[in-house]
Amino acid sequence: MVKHMDTDYQYAIADETGLDALLSGQGVSGSSTRWTSWSKPSRPKPGSVGVVWLSGGSGDIIRPLVLIVNDADIQRLCGRYAQLHSDLSPLTAWCHLLTPRFLDTLDSMARTPDLGGLEAAWTGLTVAEAVLLAERPLASLRISACLATHSFAIARANALWSHLAVEDITRRFDGANRLLKSDSLNQRGNGRASKIRASLQPIWETLIAISKGQSVYRSSEIEPIVLALQGLINARSAKDPQEVDQLIRPIIAYVPEAEELSQLREIAPEGRLRLFDKLVDSLDKPGTAREKVRFNALALLAGYLATIAAGGSPSLTLAESLASHWPEITAWAYLVGGLGEKVLWTSSFDGLGRLVCRELLRPLRFDEPPTCDFALDEASVLADAKLTDPLVHLKVKQARLLTVELLPGVNISVPIGESNSQLKQEINRTNRLPEAQARDPLGALADAMWPHIRGRIDDYFAGMQRNEDASRDDESPQRNRGKRKLGPQTQLPLKNSKKH
């Protein structure tokens, strides 16, 4: 029997009438069965919905915990409740929604994430992606930025549901951002995000391949990288002081320069820097499959070197200084540092590490309410771009950040900036100025364009501020002679300065 503490769970298949009663907290009119380890809920037939609830609740009221719905019925289910029972909508704000493909792999009301010992590596990769996207130093990064990355979504999805493909997760991730972010937020930095995503693709595949062992297909492009990382993990597990030998062995045929790394223990930090530069100089856009292996191996080795460049201490600034051109080096550097690491609660990455790891490894409990604002499946049905507020049916109560469930238990942050409703209200306000439009057509044009250019203007002024800071720094030579920096002096109200 599936039990949690002293409770057990009931399961029933309901048609629309029965479902209305169940979701309103009333009992089931037909028969229900107990969910036991030998009696799993069966897939609902098309047009019907499975409901799981906790038995023995207070009085006659039952609280539904999980709805099991065929993919084809989600549209009608969510749409119907938004229209006819809006008090219960969105359903996924208070109740889990499962499709049969997730139900089939479920054997209890809780699911424990498993990343095959690569938790720290996935955490590092998540933080790296957040650093790369934000173009900000680690110290100023927030946890929400990490939960808004592809890497987090892929790691969490694989930790909970090992049967999912990377493409499926990234497609849903991109769908959620397209659907919920304002156009200006979506457009901002799109090119850079695409470049970062392309550079991370082989790294995601490599980590998934290591997690799943031989049970998953590995392309020939990542096979040597997988073997190299496995060698490094094994070396660290055995506390081998010459771990670099294990790392380079599977890839040396593709990167002959790696031979020099075998002497790493005798190379001083300045020499390691020269080796790092040599590897980076060898990076070139790959064409053939062999060139792709060489490219990935070079980036991995450069990232590895950045973690030990300062004579065993990390020098991540080396990788970060190349982030705009070769983001994969930063990604590898942040990842490699966590390979083989078992202690996950230290304040790595300026304290972000344990927070990201905590979210990656948080058990998914179906007997507790969801922790998201709503699920993507429901948002896809209820969002309506033609409305003043496209998200009105989702009853958004967050100011700048939504928590959206991409897949069961896989919650990502989606920054919405200025809420869509505010944005639309602003457009409406400018539209209510016909006199201004008639008198000043250029002004009207500016008003109409304002919502679209506002973000860019903000960026421009931020850049101006940075330039001012930089020009202030230009005064440093005087100060750096051991003299105090000369600041701007306000005008004194001197008597003789007045003209009479």
Place this chain on the structure above:
Amino acid sequence: MATLWWTKKEQLDQSQIALIEQLPLRETFLVVGPPGSGKTNVLLRRAQFVRGQNLPNVLVLTFTRPLTEFVKTGCFDAQGREIFPKSCVTTLESWQRTLYGQHRATLPGRAPTLTEWKRQLAAGAMGFRGQGRIPSYDALFVDEAQDLLVEEVKLISQWSSAIFFVGDDRQRIFEQTEGLDAVREVVSPTNVRFLEFHYRVAPEICRVADRILLPPNGKSLASTEHYNGPTPATVEMQPQALTKDRQLEVAARRLQEQIRVYGDLIRQGDRLGIIVARKDDREVVFNYLETIQALAGRSKIIRSKEDSDDDYDPSFDSDAPICILTVTGCKGLEFRAVHWLFADELSHHHTPEHYYTVVTRAKTSLSVYYSNALPQTLARAYSETGVTEW
């Protein structure tokens, strides 16, 4: 500013923790230890601890303004929060000048030497305590005690019954001082403590230092090191004489590499040091580095206050991690890499203690450059193969 040298409690060894927390609060102690043994760290942490024991009137006395500024960087935690009042850290001379002001006395006039003037300054302040104008201190903490004059020790002793001296005779920079002998006069022999192990200086550099000055207790620096920094460390004495311009060129090239490879450590408060003998050469070095694009704006002259110095700024600047100083100015400081330029300049003025002090400022990398001949003391101390004895 984030600080690298401010050791976290979990990184302290048992002997350091004992000195901070377990000694009686109202007694005078002398702590002796080699470079990098954590003397200044223990001093500041002890001051913080004592202050928290309902003894708030404490003062930390250092020797020079640059050293004061360096110690002040330890008054902040990694998040930049003040954890010990930086107003409680000052130079010995500044404190004495304040005493003169508070007692409405006139400072002594010019003297033939700086040492002589310092003797007069301390001697002139000797009667202030008896006037009873201001209360004594709950505790005084004195860094670099090996450079104290006997008059200064006596003056300090008047102002508190709980003094915490730290020092190392082998790092004595100022001649004609009595060193730790004067301090031992006011400290009970049972209250002298030793820090045996050190963590800052790499073994390669320890071996050079051990050949400059013999250890007083028979334990060499190399035998007591627990260095946990970047490896391998390097000691480079340039193989032949170079012109000054060429020395600058070679040093600048190395600095460009070091500022990149130690980027993370620099962000945490680490610095690179350029040491010269002559004050004028600090400007020469600074001007040269300013002409190199990758180093422009990244260096700073660290110096003491001079006459007519209205805009004096001795603070350490995290944006300018390359510090340019003189041999005497580097006292008490530490650098990830040290470049000793024009090392044969004024070599006739340098004592073994000077050489020892400069060499042990380097934590991981030491490079020495010279114009005519490598000073004998350094030449004898350097072995390219790293063999300790032959």
